[in-house]
Amino acid sequence: MPEQRFTSVWTREHKPRRAQQGLSREQIVRATVELLDAEGMEALSMRKLGARLGAGATSLYWHVANKNELLELAMDEVFGAVRIPDSESWREVTSNVAWGLRAAIMAHPWFTFVLGSLPALGPNAMNCSATLCAALARAGFQKHDIDYAGAAILSYTIGATAPEAAYTSALKSRGITMEQAQRDLAPAVEEAARAHPEIHARFQEAVESTIDPIAHRQLSFDFGLVSMLDGLSMRLPRSADMSADHLTK
Amino acid sequence: MPEQRFTSVWTREHKPRRAQQGLSREQIVRATVELLDAEGMEALSMRKLGARLGAGATSLYWHVANKNELLELAMDEVFGAVRIPDSESWREVTSNVAWGLRAAIMAHPWFTFVLGSLPALGPNAMNCSATLCAALARAGFQKHDIDYAGAAILSYTIGATAPEAAYTSALKSRGITMEQAQRDLAPAVEEAARAHPEIHARFQEAVESTIDPIAHRQLSFDFGLVSMLDGLSMRLPRSADMSADHLTK
DNA sequence: AATTCGCTCGCACACTGTTCGAGAATCGTC
DNA sequence: GACGATTCTCGAACAGTGTGCGAGCGAATT
Numbered sequence: 001m002p003e004q005r006f007t008s009v010w011t012r013e014h015k016p017r018r019a020q021q022g023l024s025r026e027q028i029v030r031a032t033v034e035l036l037d038a039e040g041m042e043a044l045s046m047r048k049l050g051a052r053l054g055a056g057a058t059s060l061y062w063h064v065a066n067k068n069e070l071l072e073l074a075m076d077e078v079f080g081a082v083r084i085p086d087s088e089s090w091r092e093v094t095s096n097v098a099w100g101l102r103a104a105i106m107a108h109p110w111f112t113f114v115l116g117s118l119p120a121l122g123p124n125a126m127n128c129s130a131t132l133c134a135a136l137a138r139a140g141f142q143k144h145d146i147d148y149a150g151a152a153i154l155s156y157t158i159g160a161t162a163p164e165a166a167y168t169s170a171l172k173s174r175g176i177t178m179e180q181a182q183r184d185l186a187p188a189v190e191e192a193a194r195a196h197p198e199i200h201a202r203f204q205e206a207v208e209s210t211i212d213p214i215a216h217r218q219l220s221f222d223f224g225l226v227s228m229l230d231g232l233s234m235r236l237p238r239s240a241d242m243s244a245d246h247l248t249k
Numbered sequence: 250m251p252e253q254r255f256t257s258v259w260t261r262e263h264k265p266r267r268a269q270q271g272l273s274r275e276q277i278v279r280a281t282v283e284l285l286d287a288e289g290m291e292a293l294s295m296r297k298l299g300a301r302l303g304a305g306a307t308s309l310y311w312h313v314a315n316k317n318e319l320l321e322l323a324m325d326e327v328f329g330a331v332r333i334p335d336s337e338s339w340r341e342v343t344s345n346v347a348w349g350l351r352a353a354i355m356a357h358p359w360f361t362f363v364l365g366s367l368p369a370l371g372p373n374a375m376n377c378s379a380t381l382c383a384a385l386a387r388a389g390f391q392k393h394d395i396d397y398a399g400a401a402i403l404s405y406t407i408g409a410t411a412p413e414a415a416y417t418s419a420l421k422s423r424g425i426t427m428e429q430a431q432r433d434l435a436p437a438v439e440e441a442a443r444a445h446p447e448i449h450a451r452f453q454e455a456v457e458s459t460i461d462p463i464a465h466r467q468l469s470f471d472f473g474l475v476s477m478l479d480g481l482s483m484r485l486p487r488s489a490d491m492s493a494d495h496l497t498k
Numbered sequence: 499a500a501t502t503c504g505c506t507c508g509c510a511c512a513c514t515g516t517t518c519g520a521g522a523a524t525c526g527t528c
Numbered sequence: 529g530a531c532g533a534t535t536c537t538c539g540a541a542c543a544g545t546g547t548g549c550g551a552g553c554g555a556a557t558t
Contacts, residue, residue: 202382
């Protein structure tokens, strides 16, 4: 095995081409996102993408080295959809970024899939994480703790949203309603509950709940996010001065 | 579009076959995990898997409906590798599950990939979440908060570990050392840092750090996990009685 | 002995990502 | 204008994919 190098779209530089006519990288990426949104991950193929752009499939390979690069670019596009807040309060900044990222992932469920296989090194991803780090540094975290706290927030946000997005998009692409899925899943859960009465109680409560599933998930996300931020604020040298603003709910 | 149903390995029942000879589902799943561990996600094909079992590719389709079902089964196998702790302290139980799951994911990096595309509904996944829920209920959480808290812990654990596993396995499969990757990435980060001095400082600190990368990541994971658990314990009716045991570090 | 069942598997189909090399279109320079 | 260089497009082809179909096999049941 020869001495390999680590490559990514972001490690090669890219001249933005000379003329307006014909294909361009931005145009291709935009079409990629559209196609992914419309038909999902497994429907994306170079031939289909080419056809959508009125071009041959292999023409794309001039602008992009391979499909993975295309996915890296598309992923960063999603990070770019996160609106970066402007506020003094670190809690406001971090929770805005978290909710914004969540919204972006839910709007582009294939994101999860890409994130699981490719590293997120694009400028927009950097931007998100830089925003978090800046806010956390201002809040009073020191050195490595800044990274750790930022990573914790991003990790929770992605980990909480990704499976949710995967699930809802799997339903949508197969044309199944959420009620239908819950009905189909019931026997399997019933089976699992035989060994774990704890789960059965949870499931019963979920079925009988009057809260609709979407609100339910937002509550769940909020619960975890607030808990994480509370836990982080305990790590600040003086946490008393900031710890009140989440209690107003 | 006809009225579809939601299907999964776990929604069909499965007779465990009659004789010992020939293929069996367990055997196939075991071979799948082995192949995935050895050669990674994109190397898994039905033909290769069949060959490894000394069978034709299409023979597998008798025991498993399709490749996705196989991946669901393999994923649950990873959840099954998590050792379920036995303790009174909810903090001990939850953090043991979190660290166990983290270890399992790091040992089987393809897990991330599957989780991003398929729902985790298997018995072992249920078992993990039931363990968490039971501990949290014993700790004093009520009703929905039990789910929320359990989901928060799982979300953080998966969200923190998944990209890490994806990254390290991408390096390994391409035969790249971590130092080499950091060297290759440097210019891209440098470029990104131009706009965000915050990131540049973080990166400098990481490069100059004397802590080795693996320990660094464990520290980061621990930081977020402890923060999350601290935040959760604030939500307990009486948090005073439990809040001391993390201060011992 | 005949029949049914559980299981294996070769063939075939429609499709995939990507390489290669021939060609077209456009540019900078004379 | 003309000519060479550069930038870009794309058809053909290759090796490989998941999986439906239906012919066949051995063993258990009738």
